[in-house]
Amino acid sequence: MNRRQLGLGVASATLALGSAARAQQVYMQRSPEATAFYNSFTDQIGRLPQDQQPDVRAFYELNGWRPVWTRERLRDLNAVAARAERHGLSGADQFDFVGLAADPATSDLRTTAAALAYARILAEGKVRPETVEELWEMQKNRVDLPRGLNDALSRGVLLDWYEGLAPTDIGYTNLSAGYVRYSRLANQGGWPAFAAGATIEPGASDRRVPALIDRLTAEGDLSAADGARLKAQGLVYDSELQAAVRSFQTRHGLGADGRVGPATQRSLGASAQDRARQIALNLERRRWLKRDVAPERIEVNTAAAIMVYWKDAKPVHSNRVVVGSHDNQTPSLEKPFASVVANPPWYVPAGIARREILPKGPGYLAANDMYVSNGTVIQRAGPKSALGYVKFELRDSYAIFLHDTPSKAAFNLSMRQRSHGCVRVQGAVEFARLLLSPDPAKLEQFDVAQDSRETTRVTTGREISVRLLYWTAFVDGQGRVAFREDVYDRDAKLAQALGIAVSLPRVVDDGRKDENDVGP
Template structure:
């Protein structure tokens, strides 16, 4: 799904005044590690670490030609990698060697490990970039006159990132050309409909779909097929009818799509440079779960992820065990808000027992067919108390909108995943798993090899043919992240520095 090959890019050259080299070489003094580069705890959010003591390092001296080349790299890259929305804001204003070098180091950190600083992260954004010092590789590139090669090696080495980069260029062009008109509300549009709203629909779809005929005011079979293609790109039910959800997706502006792509590119930069080849990936926004073995997808299933207000956090961790026939220790907030008010009769009928008394009392739902965790619970360390689990509520898997949990991830095929993860265990053969489930007794089955799990939030991605796909932004994280990228870029452009 993701390639470790970089896509070569020809960086544009621009005319720029020769930068004077009048000031003496300066040094970068020992500082704290930039908060945005803090090494991540694999179990979730982390605090800024204490920086190691480092010796002062002199800033490289650029030749006039290198200075011109570096300005071109930074200005083009700020747009290509979604660090600035508007091209006018991407200009480099440095007028001396040291300011330009600091701008280059800041640019390199942003492209390699993300634009945000520690203070910009929300609590639920538990996936944080690893610390990386850009100075050694930059100094080597200056010494060897290899700035273009150095710049090409900065972005995340994934085809998923490359696809977004291409998509960003395309949607910037659409935005520059005026975007698309907003479609008017009205009755659902179906085959046989006629009139100006149909004509406007054709023109709107044609902006992103070259197969659509712009002329005509009749909703025919070809237009239905075009609507279905759009609905698949938006993750909607491809019924071919333009109703509320489809209309809302089509009316997201081109500028907002640019911001959405920018946000998703930033999230790619938070991911380790090498993903574990054997892993489980959850796309929170799309509620999809994919299992990789040897870096190849071998299993996929629907999930149910956190509803708005009970967000599933982004994080990286490791599944170490599967609890068979798990009881549910109900979080205090859920018990108080949703369960205790239903009364003792409801609690008894659904297998809950009250533990303790007074303000410290809590609920536990016994293992069994009624347990909200079903028959399987996949544990991994994290500060959010979330996990993957089975569920007796199967109806939601038939829905296209599957954000309905309190933050954990419900699995469509938990038994298949348990057998796969316990494969190789002498104790937990498929027969032994089945027998334990049938017994109704709770037990913890240790995995023979821990499985890395990534909870990720992807709302924009490119398909194999380069077509951009978008999902709804249920947590409203895209706009917030894009705004943080823009604000942090403004701050750093005003005073580029290593961290002083």
């Protein structure tokens, strides 16, 4: 052990002794009841899971080593546990607080441990995000749970305290309501299975039409009355039913063409239980995140390939985006940006240059306005630049940024996960103008640069937070639960970590790879 390690060890030991001494001092000043409880506590604490012990010890230090769980408080705690379904939590997470009270000798300590463990799931999630995503750098939610529980008990507001631990924003609460709905659908038997087969074309007659109607009715794409009426009309796939299918396709991020083809049939094949469990995974992801978010921010949902710009805490603008492919995934990041670059050159990352550009030879470089300088491939600013006419610079973002692109066709695809990891923004120049519009001088500077095609950096005059998220279930602008397939296989990994069995449709790619598209 070196001197620094020895010093750290001594310091840690000193802190531990200090904490023990403080605890000893507290309990010596307490009543015989507190002294007896402290002695019992020291015998029992080691039997708890290691990760629960610090919170439990901190709680009892705060409350003076007194038992806390009266019959009334246990009743409130069980009322809290009864609401677990709203958070998409499985039976294993719905603690039986009454059962814990069965052994009087250990009930108070075990109940406190369970109450704090459940509170941590609501406040911060059950799984550490870094264990299920290769790169996750968001602002985590952090709560002093021992102090919060002690305060809630002393003020008699246990239910209110627990209600405030999970996210309270409309995105979470609406998705929570969606989970309850889909879970109850599953418990009632779900919807009829839809048999895969040939594409159902508009105007055709097909024996699967009744099952299709039942499926669309169950999720609300058709009303119950309209569904019953259409079933009575026979097996024809008419215009009214096509409109309901287009609604279903839009909710699932599919091409809304009204044809019941392979991609639509795969989504129709998901069970109600699987969709409920997919919602539960996304509720867990939301619990990881810090509750206070910037009122002005850009959020990119990489699973849906959609960007939303928030101003004054309201969504004011949305765009389609192209994000990283399965093999070049856009990570989960939260970074600020404060400048845009008009007419940016592209400094090609070494890996892309080595694999996709240099093997094509000098002719390819010349045809695409590229040259090599000090071993780096650089693409000049201009109409062929892979960054288009504007780049949004993120700070310390692992070379991940938002930008324009000359490859516009990909925005028309339903599956838009096909970049090298950066985020390509539809209508990027106009979006940049929107961000700069609060300062007319900066907007003019940007417009002059666009007219002259000179490379120009324009500061926004403020930091704007950019959040890159992965949400495969969310509530859309019409209040409906929308789903996206698990392009990055992150649902599967999170489900395994949570012990949830889920079987989701595989993605159907609706576009060929453009061999000339080598942008970031």
